Amino acid sequence: MNSNTTSMVSGLLLSLALGWFTQLPAQETQLDVTNRFAVETDEIPDFQKHVVPLFGRLGCNGRACHGSFQGQGGFQLSLFGYDFDADHQALFSEESPRVDLDVVDESLILFKPTDEDEHEGGERFSKEGWEYRLLSQWIAAGAPKAEPLHRLEHLRVEPQQITFAQAGDEVQLSVVAVWEDGTREDVTPLCRFRSNDDQLAAIDENGRVTAGEPGATHVVVFYDKEVQPISVLRPVSEKVGKQYPAVPTPTRVDELVVEQLSQMGIVPSELADDATFLRRVSLDLTGTLPTPQEVEQFLASDLEDKRSRKVEELLESPAYAAWWTTKLCDYTGNNSQQLTNTLPVRGQAEKDWYNWIYKRVDDNTPYDELVSGIVTAKSLSPSQSYEDFSDEMCSIYRGESDKNYSDLPGLTHYWTRRDFRDAESRAINFAYAFMGVRIQCAQCHKHPFDQWSKQDFDEFTKFFGSVVFDQTGRQTHAKEFAVLLGELDLDGEARGNQLRRQFGELMKKGETVPMPVVAVRPGVTTPRPQGRNRNRNRPPQPKSIGILGQEEVAIQGVRDVREPLMNWLKREDNPYFAKAFVNRVWASYFGVGIVEPADDLNLANPPSNARLLDHLEKGFVKSGFDMKWLHREIANSRTYQLDWRTNETNALDKRHFSHAYLKRMPAEVMVDAVATATTNSKGLESLADNWQERTIAAAGTQLQGPLRNRQFSLEVFGRSTRESNCDCDRSDEATLLQTVYLQNDQDVHALLKRPSGWIFEIARQSTASKTTERERQFNQLPKEKKIALLQNRLEQISKTLRRASEKGSETQVKQLRRQQSMLKSRLKQVRMDEERVANQDRRNRNMGPEKSSGELDINQLISEAYLRTLSRFPEVDERTRCQAFFDESETVAEGLEGLVWALINTKEFRLIH
Template sequence: MMYFRPTTRFKVLGALVMGAMLFAKAPAANTPAAPAAAPVPPSSLPNPVKLEIFPSDIKLQTKRGEQRYIVVASFADGITRDVTGEARVRLANPTLAKIENHVLLPQADGFTELLVEYGGRASLIPVSVERAAEERPISFKQDVAPIFMRTGCNTGGCHGAARGKDGFRLSLFGFDMDGDHQRLTRELNGRRLNLAAPEESLLLEKSVGKVSHTGGQRFSANDRYWNTIVRWMEAGVPVDPPTVALPVSAELFPKNAVLDGKGAIQQMVIKAKYSDGTERDVTPLALFLSNNEASAKISPEGVVTAGERGEAFIMARFHTFTIGSPFVVLPKALQFSFPKVPENNYIDTLVNNKLKKLRIAPSELCSDEEFLRRVSLDITGTLPNIEDYNRFMADKAPTKREKLVDELLGRKEFAELWVLKWAELLQIKSSNQVSYKAMLLYYNWLQEKIAKNVPTNEWVQELLGASGGTFKSPATNYYQNETDILKVTENVAQVFMGMRIQCAQCHNHPFDRWTMDDYYGFAAFFSQIGRKGTDDPREIVVFNSAGGEVSHPLGGRQMKPKFLGGIAPDVTGKDRRVVMGQWLASPENPYFATNLSNIVWNHFFGQGIIHEVDDVRISNPASNQELLTELGKRFTDYKYDFKKLVRDICTSRTYQLATTPNPSNELDTRNFAKASVRRIKAETMLDCISQVTETKNKFPGLPVGARAVQIADGSISTYFLTTFGRATRETVCACEVRLEPNLSQSLHLLNGDATGPRINQGNLIGRRLAEKKPMPEIIEELYVRTLTRKPTATERDRLLQLIAAEGNAQRALEDTFWAILNSREFMFNH
């Protein structure tokens, strides 16, 4: 070898501009004749600050090896450009491989480097060629099966449907490749394949549109896919040996991009690693998708074309993997400078980093009044009273907002609000399976944990590993609520990890990494839950039955318990649920802390960083992954004390932004550049109305005057609560709490007993009039009570006029009160 070791080279290269020195080492014979002058970017573009080649190393294995590369230049303003076509590219030893259309093809065994120059920068990556003369045997699983996903044959609308299409079925996205082989080759013998004349096979004639095909033409005769299938048939449609190497991971390049204006393009490359250690360029076999076609469209070949300003997540699906890269599309040559804004803590830094990338400026800080109302509602679920208001407004300390947050966090309403939240997620409700007493004990158990601020991981572990009677050890009710093994599995994943893995019950998850193996491996933790009755028919004992297994529906393999996305632990002689709980609520589980952080975040912003919070999947990426990761890390470092996390959030400037947009953030909804206007959830809403009208409620099982958030039983509701979307706790879905406005809500507030009768009942107006309070003061009190602000001069003057015109002051004031309660400003948190 006449070259340095690649690592040395990289060091040498550093910031080096590629020039004669580097090439001087290569023998003259290997240097292409008269290299053209290093290309420079068009005059309008500055030189890049970074030049990268993807993938970061290339391995060509066997005669059939191939690898396309892309060259991406990054500029000082964050813009990236695909300069593959413009860059000068060559191999240090051009005898080892040839380059055709940016694809490397093997020629001879050896090691060399791919050298790239562009705009005064240079870069290189190592290239190795192995077994260049060796043929790679055709494999159904490696070569043929991926074609069906790539060319859209096995989607749910086509042959991937449960009953197939036009008499032919493939497994959805290829989750059952053995079955696909069987169906293709031996289901209808002599129809789909013609081994004597492969190119006359119905499979191919339909695919290339030679004969009528409902699905139209999927590929063309003599193209890559056609040739692969013909080659497979010529080999006699062999069944792969059980040891056939399957993909174990896949990587998509580039990992992110910022495209400059409509029409900018970027080629994607996807490389997969196989279980035998080999690597392949699977760009031609992967299926590319974009979650925002308007901003970034992707062609089947993996070329992204920029469209309107916005963000898009570009995904590739290959084998069981879905992987994605976030793309940002900016208007061409946008002029933008990020305003100088203070950053209260890490949250602001991370949010602003993202906003800078998107060229979005955050809104202004909200007023003290807005903050007081917002943070009181969010932390305690109550409105500040007049004393709170006056005290806070009079406080001149610069840290008064932090002080307020700390004060609110110490109130018992904070705990109550979160007990309600968890009670929804844990589906605490009495039912045929769970007696009222058991439910109440379960609720009290949860309340105690939250009120005492027990670290979340501790009580979650206790909950998941719980054994004993549903009275004596109330956490066991978790397993009494739902007794179906698979449902329990799905619920645990959804609530504590934010994953909806239901899809993987019947087929590999089409939009995520979860396979049926993962699903049933996780379900195996819940296969040994024993349940037996006691003397009291209302109580059940949940115990570790130490027996019972889960088997895979395809082939009936018995599944070993395996953590979702983790290892398969040793469970011999242990209670599987305890083992699972200890892993789930621990830093070992990468999803636990981030998921809980996201739930908390969602509560304060009305929008998860991943949204919905229980729909964590690769194809639904976080709008700010760095932020989510950091929150999860902090939460773990806080020993799962979520109060501290709430404090970080509420004291961040991001939380304290005004709802008023500026031109740059007007259209943005996902990056927390402004505060969002949020409906108040049913229970809090009722409590607030009761609070401001000074009326009392009576709920079953609770004393008069209890607050709606205190209702333990999910099966108890009132007309008001149901109308305003109280969770039924039938499922664990985050969508159980309905926050969408509807007509019944408006009608109920206008005409129902929630407003008018309560105003009369509380008789606040009557009392104030009796106290002979001056009219403007009463109006001011109504405003502060409900909206946490004083009326504006205009409001006050007009109201005084109206009251005077009405004559009956009480009626006029009550009408005013009613009008405020029906105003959007009252109904929303803003």
């Protein structure tokens, strides 16, 4: 065994897996190449195991050098070296052979890198070094290819985790390759190493890790196809081990989070108060502000489990389904522009898309089933004829069917996007949407941070070539199409969009027109060879397709190759499917994923807390892909319910969930929140039912109907553009234009002043300026006079009320009753010591709205303004400041408008905290 394997640097806490020594007897592991080739030897190095990795260590196949798209100096290697065939060929290329079998020392791969002048990349090794000996031995043996390729079973890296005590401490990594045939070799000097944050941990080309600043990160080891991250941490405080305080961990999530925090010396924040929790969970889970009444009731409740009850209540609300449908529309790419002209009905496809997903989120359909409906969607059901299908669709779109598009088993529109019709784009979107990985890189070369090669990518695309989107049905159902067409009264010349418009018109009139169809060809469809090879036959049908280097999926006799793909996806041991979803959901609660960016699961980008991610993933699968289970698991954790206020150990933490991170409200939530906070009492009452009028339920990227005028504001706040297979299509950054918008956009002014708004409602109730004038005079009166005046008015109202109810005038009765109750509560307040009003208000948080709302009651208005916007009661000093503002204002309405304006412009409103 190599002695550097266990260099136990003093003062370091190495967590070594002790079992490793017993599993791996030293005599079986081959010494590393620096030892073996330090002296003359007859060993013939292996092209795959030694030569290509050496190129990697020396930097030959990097992007800047021979790994570039067009090579360098006439010599091109595959980027980071995973195309062994091509690399071998390149060494023997006719134009510029790099290997000279006759005069070994004249080989360019030996000559160039040892010569500063001849090699643009400078001197890479010396003639005396092991590198030279390794390469020349290989050439002398005839430069054999790696055939067949060896299969790397796995890579054993030691230590698996590094805990540093102080800056400058060092640890040497040791890497052993275990090949399929059982041979083991120390390959430490042949690996590529990378640090994910070299400020925290630096790593050199020999695998020596040096401690930097406190914190946690990973160093990554690359060899052959393997990529392995090793966690490195240095505690940020003395509070580790026995010094770590007792922290409550009521749920498994909390245990796993605190387990990690305790190693890092980070103490989590305190639990957030009820008002903060309610606001946070309502916005995160339903994209909706709690109503004032909801806040009051929640604060007043004494139930011990009121928080988890609230989570349940929110999960049952339509707004939950609406908001999470929007998120799923982001991932799957419900983009209006890309769906233009895919149906004879304009603007319908994106609505169908939204509604189809909504129905399933609302029913809490298991996530795997939901996705299966997208992945394996096709238009015709097994026994259906094209004519019947067209007939059914036409009646659905005319609104004559008892079915909706959402009732159909598959989301066929997913396969009709204009930028989503070739196999490669589909493969990329599929991997992004359902696996949370970016395989784009592998389209041209081996993925630099993961296992996938270009070959893996090409193989993977085979799953996606067999789906045909036939815009008229002409292509896939020629005969039936012709029959249908014959029955229609058409302008014979019309083609393309013109024809589709005619179809649309005829359909509306009750005709059955040929409908666009998503169909699947059996087996694998490969693109017809292009150019010179045009006349060659298509390659024969494969028996199986490889999935991104993971495994082979048998497809013989399978009619729809997407079925086995889907079966693989939802399998319990699938490494991506559940993980991608739980990570995204986590990220939307915390503003940062356990893997971050949330849509970039790759081997070199490990989770900040692997055990936590593992717990959520396994639990989600075990629950039967129950999305609500996942929301509960997260929202009920203490970790999610922590305060944003930090302590001295966790102020800088942004990745380990030791406190709530402030995050800007997402675009839709922000835009809706301004509308909700300013709507009148009727609007608030019907908030739960009018979710469809809110932007959290907007279907496509082009807003329709009454929501159309929200397009601008959504753009300002960065709603997802759903165009580039990236979660970053949605922007969560704060910008100056957003502030300008909230302070002064015509939209915001209009919302404040709208006739269906709260301020208008109050203005009408209080008959504006006169009331305040009266109010001022009233305030100057002595207490007894006030009481007398109010009693007098109350008597008058009682009389009028009697007359009104005799007449049966309902609206008047209602209005008078309200006035009556307002006056009563006013009277009560006057009777009490007035200074105690504010305190009383807070003590009596469960007072119903009727009891305490008052025509003249500025105090009550201030409370309601706070409840509507910040979802809490004002503090005493805040109330005083607001009262002063009302006093300065000419009318109650003006004062209220200014107050609401100010509140929606506070950071507390704009941020989820």
